[in-house]
Amino acid sequence: MPGPAFESVEARKLGRLYDESYALVDVSVRFEAGTVTALLGPNGAGKSTLMGMLSTALRPSEGEVLYGGRAHDENDPWLRSCIGYLGHRPMLYGELSATENLDFFGRLHGVRPEATRHWLERVGLTRAADRPVSGFSRGMAQRLALARALMSSPSLLLLDEPFTGLDPEGVRLTKSLVAERRDAGATVVLVTHDLAVTDDLASQAVILRGGRLMHAGPSGGDLAGLYRTHAEAKERRTS
Amino acid sequence: MNLRLALVALCTVGVVAGHWLVFDFAPIEARMGVVQKIFYFHVPSAMACYAGFIACCIGSLAYLWSRKGRWDALALAGAELGLIFGLIVLVTGPLWARPAWGVWWKWEPRLTSMALLVLMFAAYWVLHTFGGTGEGVRRFAAALAVFATPNIYFVHVAVEKWKGMHPEIEDKAGSGLSPDMRIAFLASMAALMLLFALLLEQRYRMHLHARLVGALRRRIHRLGGDV
């Protein structure tokens, strides 16, 4: 497997306006390759906005994102091929089977056709391979979506709430797959509210509140503590 | 600020003087009678309408490229003014048509093109106003306005050709203006275009400010205030 395409992903003075109001203000943060960063914050903190800009789906209103120290044209296909994105929604075709979905997205990413079987096995969906995705449970769809995001071996893996709808087995599986990608040298950013689940996985934590960066640094194995200090305390003060 | 006040004053004088020129100074046209005076409002309104739609197209194109809210505000202001003046054209047209042609509405090429154009930008306005407030809707509206731009030409060609088959294209009252009529016409045109420019700027700033107020209000709300 080839090494990662870039050593770090860096947001530099990133800002994003919605309707003339800021969803994200002046966020500068660096995500290193080979680490998992937990991106935390209360609802409306700007987590998904930041993820959207890292994924190139959203255009920054201010600042820029540097991939491996370089700014890229937002429409650069090479850059898009290096990014795996798992969003709130499964982003799959309900009418197609699991195999067909992975085949389609795999080919768009230029992945070898054998990858489909391999990834269906990895996420434990071999037996459901030929069933249409519309009949999948939330957890199954989530596993398949994870396979879709991982199958192109992305150098930047963005996971927005990857544990939603998953059973304990699915959570374990997701964590091991993410750890594997991290060990391959990818930069992983993970949005979650399951702090306990993410504790041993994320070595870094970035906390946002009201669109501003509250904390960025090592998690120290205590995400819940960090979250209390940097997100909740301030919440109490302003309310 | 002073420049704008001066322009508003000039515009006021222009509009009043324009009316005097149109109704008192310019002679009453022999064949059409008083009805011909509509022409002094009809044609400048059509020009203002086109100018509004062009502002909308330019603003939309710039918005798609830069995603700066002010371009979208310009596009919206342009569409609104284009619609207002377009409606004036579509109302004065039939008022003129009734005595001139004996019918309220005739599928005359210029009037038909104008109707279609107004319909197109009415769609833009409805989309912008009722489609939601998100950035996605503004993008949609901008794309629509950009798509409408070449359509201005195609509508014109199609309608010309379509009516060209019926031997009834009649020239409007524009030909054969006497020198006095021409003066009244040009004055009326100048006053109306100035009015258009002032309204456009006003409307543009209003949209900008409305968005700013909305943003501030949301911010206060988020900080726990009550507004």
Add this chain to the structure above:
Amino acid sequence: MNFAETLALVWRKDMRIELRSKDTLVTLVLFALVMTMVFTFGFANDPQTNLRVFPSVLWANVLFCGTLGVGRTFAREARDGAFTALVLSPAHRGAILAAKTLVNLFLTLVVTALTTPILAVMLRVDLSDVAGLISAQLFLGAAGFALVGTPLAVMAVNARFAEVLLPMVVFPLVAPVLIAGVTGTASILGTIPEQDPRPWFQLMIGFDLVYLVGGQFLFDRMVTE
């Protein structure tokens, strides 16, 4: 993946979905048949009148089916956010637009091909001598609808009342094609004094070309948020 491969891949994916669910196609054909019936009840009487109203009915069918179909195919794409994954893939976005446009064009043409003969039979209009010309015209017209409607349908998924808004914004934009279609068909059938349908063909070709190029040029700008 080059342009053609991406186009073929997306096209095959969409065709597979259409053939599997069939709902779009079946709905459109039924809708077109209902429209045909309604128009026939309204107009059908003497052969002369039938011949005169035939072009309008024909093109109203194309207009409604084209717009409905465009909206349907994108609602499917947007439902679970699959379109986001599609535009975030490294695939050429112009090729994605081209494939979606072709799918919409294909659907409209299938429906038109099925309903036009029925319409001709119901209104007792003999098309056997002019079938080629009419087909060419329907193809160019349907292409115009697809080229204008598809990029706008992509945008419409962002808006509230997308189902209502889409026809509202598409109809005025395709007015030139509609005028060219109705009048062109009438001149082919010989119901209006002007017998030469060529200018109408030119207008449609020009329209299609402008929106083909314009769509490819703008699509990148339109899909990123």
